Amino acid sequence: MRKPLSDRVFDVVNGALLTLLGASMVYPFLYVIAISLNEASDSSQGGTWILPRKLTFESYKIIFVNNDLVSAALVSVARTVLGTVLVVLCSAMFAYVFTKQKYFLYKPMKLIFFVAMFLGGGGLIPVYMLFRSLGLLNTFWVYIIPWMLNLWYVVLFRTYFMRLPREIEEAAFVDGASELTAFFKVILPLSKPIAATITLFAAVAQWNSWRDTLFFTASPSLRTLQYVMMEILQRAEAERMITRAEMLDVALGHLKLVDPMSVRMAITVVTTLPIVLVYPFLQKHFIKGILVGSMKG
Amino acid sequence: MRRLTAVTALLFVVAVLALTATGYGQSVPLSEDAKNPVTFTIFTTRVTTAPKPDAPVLKEATRRTGVTFNIMTGDKEKLSIMLASKDYPDVIVMPRDDILYRYLRSGDLVDLKPLLQKHAPTVYKMFGSPVNGNLLDIFSTDDGKLLYLTENYDMLREGERHPEDAMDPDRVQAELPWHNVFYVLFPEAQDVAKKKISNLSEYHDAVKAWKAKHPGQDYYAVTMEKGMGQEMLGSALSMYGYKVNTYGGIYATKDQKKYIYGFKAPEVLPFFKFVNKLYREGLMDPEGPVQTWDQMIQKMSTGKVFSFIGGYYSAYTANDNLLRAEATKNLIYIPQKLVEGGAKQNWQYNAAYTGSAALVVTKKCKDPARFVRFLEWLYSDEGMVLDSWGIEGEDYIINAQGKRDITPEIDQKKKADSMYNTKRGIKFFYRMVNMPTYTSDGQPASARYAPFYSTKAGQDPRDVKVTASPFNWHLDWQGSFWKDYAEVDLFIEAETPAAIAIAKSQAILKDTIAQMVVAKSEAEVEEIYSKAVAKMEGYGISAWEAEIQKQILAKRAKKS
Known part of the structure; x- marks a missing residue:
């Protein structure tokens, strides 16, 4: 049956508006990619909108031969992979225990949990001093250990676990499974939606994080890609006072006050692309999982 | 009695010689220091990209002095954290603003004055010279301590004049004006x-x-x-x-x-x-x-x-x-x-501007005297040339007139890679602390004044045309410095x-x-x-x- 005219008009207008909205969101990415693939000196003159005017991969070459950037990329990948796996695992395990109301430590755990949730953190300096006393400062583990347990993820997992039919778990116990076996072989496989959701959250958080690099590390070998990008982009906006040595080097053409636009855009692409590529694969789980996790347990 | 006097005198001479050889009461000779490697951690907000420890110039400095620097760079916020947690590196280069003054009041900084006097007499003399504005006095605290050193100011000896003397009323200005x-x-x-x-x-x-x-x-x-x-x-x-x-x-x-x-x-x-x-x-x-x-x-x-x-x-x-x-x-x-x-x-x-950064030595530094001796070496011809010019044959040459110089090839390398100096470790210390303008033979301590840059090949071709035109601006700001x-x-x-x-x-x-x-x-x-x-x-x-x-x-x- 043909749709009424009003419906068809609505569809057209709706489609047009959503297309415009979508285009406004996609265009900045296209712009950044176009600049990154354009020759540096040509980019500095502007006028590149969607397609590169002088196509070149020079900016990417500069990035990938730069050992500092490669090292930063490896650190970012390592912390994302390891950090994500551990936070998902630890949060899930903690949440599972937290579903056992008959557990003798349940009430104290609940109290600590809520206190930590609402009053946790303590401020930058106490955290810094804690990390120092734990020997985490200026080590790779400062990216991993403090973030192994996230209380919000625990809430999400717990809510999801509590909605699973108890009979499935009990059937596993009847078959002789231990708590650990039941968790890994029954509960976790059934929790793919919420696990995927939290994997995405955790991966994005780990990948995008740079403040922990800023505050808790000092060694150049521990820099992450986001931190390097932040430095490079900040250099373009930094205060314009420079030293006499730098001024004289600039006058001689030995020092650029700012990295070429195309290199900055290339770094932006390299930094955001991994997460953008991962997201579509987890999207179907994400929507399901976030809805489930948001319900009261 | 006479024999006793002679023996006493001999013993006294031997004791003095022994004490001198061990360096007690005097600064330690460089040759001794070079045999005793030491590593200082240095944190700086002054540069966003620091050279790696294996940068050729830094490696060479280590070989000559025994001093290695573990360089850390970071933001100003990190300085506040370090101050609050008392977790300091050995040396810090920080902005000269509120954060410095909080550090000065913390009591965690080493008084550099007695150390400079004993271990770095050249540095001490230059910082205290009226020719350089007597920076020792200007930057001493009310109780006479010198808790930081400054940068961005080329130091002169008596009778020397800066190649771009800001106070020269006939100055031909090469770089763009410093003001807006x-x-x-x-x-x-x-x-x-x-x-x-x-x-x-x-x-x-x-x-x-x-x-x-x-x-x-x-x-x-x-x-x-x-x-x-x-x-x-x-x-x-x-x-x-x-x-x-x-x-x-x-x-x-x-x-x-x-x-x-x-x-x-x-x-x-x-x-x-x-x-x-x-x-x-x-x-x-x-x-x-x-x-x-x-x-x-x-x-x-x-x-x-x-x-x-x-x-x-x-x-x-x-x-x-x-x-x-x-x-x-x-x-x-x-x-x-x-x-x-x-x-x-x-x-x-x-022209009294002495930069915007301060170099401090914290009380966490186990051997501040050694660091100060490093500064003294930096003020030597060897140190200046290595820091500001680099390594002979790689970063500069000795030209036919026997002067340090840059070749067109070296200049092109620097122009092609804006990270050249950083990768080589050149001018790392120049960005941290005031350095002399000349070596003892009267040659400029900085490669900026290489003879090559006075030739046509070393100049911007556009600027050559400007200089030859009625719009030559290089003389316009004569007498404009104070x-x-x-x-x-x-x-x-x-x-x-x-x-x-x-x-x-x-x-x-x-x-x-x-x-x-x-x-x-x-x-x-x-x-x-x-x-x-x-x-x-x-x-x-x-x-x-x-x-x-x-x-x-x-x-x-x-x-x-």
Whole structure:
């Protein structure tokens, strides 16, 4: 049956508006990619909108031969992979225990949990001093250990676990499974939606994080890609006072006050692309999982 | 009895010799130090990209002195964390602002004066020399301690003169002006102005003539960016004969007695009425007051912008981009010295400026004497040349006249890779602490003054043409430097009424200037300006002015 005219008009207008909205969101990415693939000196003159005017991969070459950037990329990948796996695992395990109301430590755990949730953190300096006393400062583990347990993820997992039919778990116990076996072989496989959701959250958080690099590390070998990008982009906006040595080097053409636009855009692409590529694969789980996790347990 | 006296005397001589050999009571010879490797951690906010420990120059310095530096770079926030947690590296290079003064009050810094006196007599002498302004006195605390060293100032010995002596009234200035000025595109300026632009009226005629020649939509007679307000303000004040310094905000004076917040100078309103007029006549880039610096540079790099009012930062970046494109490689932004309002003098730069960073040694440093001995080595010919020139045969050569020099190939390497110096470790220490200007043989300690750069091959070809033209600006700022140590290194404690006032006034300044530029009439410019000044007064900007003035006059009185 043909749709009424009003419906068809609505569809057209709706489609047009959503297309415009979508285009406004996609265009900045296209712009950044176009600049990154354009020759540096040509980019500095502007006028590149969607397609590169002088196509070149020079900016990417500069990035990938730069050992500092490669090292930063490896650190970012390592912390994302390891950090994500551990936070998902630890949060899930903690949440599972937290579903056992008959557990003798349940009430104290609940109290600590809520206190930590609402009053946790303590401020930058106490955290810094804690990390120092734990020997985490200026080590790779400062990216991993403090973030192994996230209380919000625990809430999400717990809510999801509590909605699973108890009979499935009990059937596993009847078959002789231990708590650990039941968790890994029954509960976790059934929790793919919420696990995927939290994997995405955790991966994005780990990948995008740079403040922990800023505050808790000092060694150049521990820099992450986001931190390097932040430095490079900040250099373009930094205060314009420079030293006499730098001024004289600039006058001689030995020092650029700012990295070429195309290199900055290339770094932006390299930094955001991994997460953008991962997201579509987890999207179907994400929507399901976030809805489930948001319900009261 | 005689025998006893002789034995005693002999024993005494032996003891003295033994003690001398062990270095007790004297500084340790370099050859001894080099056998005892030590590593110092150094944290700096001064550079965002530090050389790696295996950078050739640093490696060579380690081989010669036994000192290795574990270099860490970071943000100013990290300094606050370190201070609060007392978790310090051995050496820190930090901004000379509120954070430094918190460190000075912490009691966690080493007094460098006795160490310099004992272990680095050359450094001590140069820092204390009247030729260099007696920096030991200037930067000592009230109780006579020297808790930090400064940078960005080339040190001289008695009888020496800087190759670019700022106080030389005949100075031919090679680098772009240090202060903010009006820049125009050359040789376009030659077509529309015929001679150097010397006042606002000529400037207006020139930009108007240029726009008439280039009526196209993407040709802009004048451009700016949204954060450029303070630069335009500085350019104006200088044009009207003010001496301009910046600490938090611009403080300006004409008579060195009364210092005012730059925005409150009576000439500011007429100046921004002029800029507004440029906008209303279509001569100012309509996007100027709202665009980013990147967008402004992009436009300037096309060669389709005639002028901007601002600083060397923008000029150098745009000039570099212009040179790289075939269509624009002959264009260059050059400064013009405008004088207005009957000003007898155009002031450029307070040559007493001793940088904006401080080098401190913390009490966590296990061997501060060793670090100070390293500074003494840095002040030796060997140290200076290694730090500022690099390694002979790789970073510089000895030319036919027996002088240190750069070859075209080395120059090209540096131009092609802006990280060359960082990768090699060149000038790392120059960015941290004052260094001498000359080695003991009278040659410049810095590669900047290599003979190559006096040849045509070492110069920007566009600048060669400018120098040969009526628009040669390199002589225009002769006599425009002054030297007043009292006007620099001021300190306003954070969270005081003065500090709050300047922070709020600076925020108002940024928006106000953009609003004045795009105002619909002169009357509106006046209204915007009056409201802004009233707001600033309401926030207590006069307290900031008073504090600045008090400090300057007190320092002047102390010196006399």
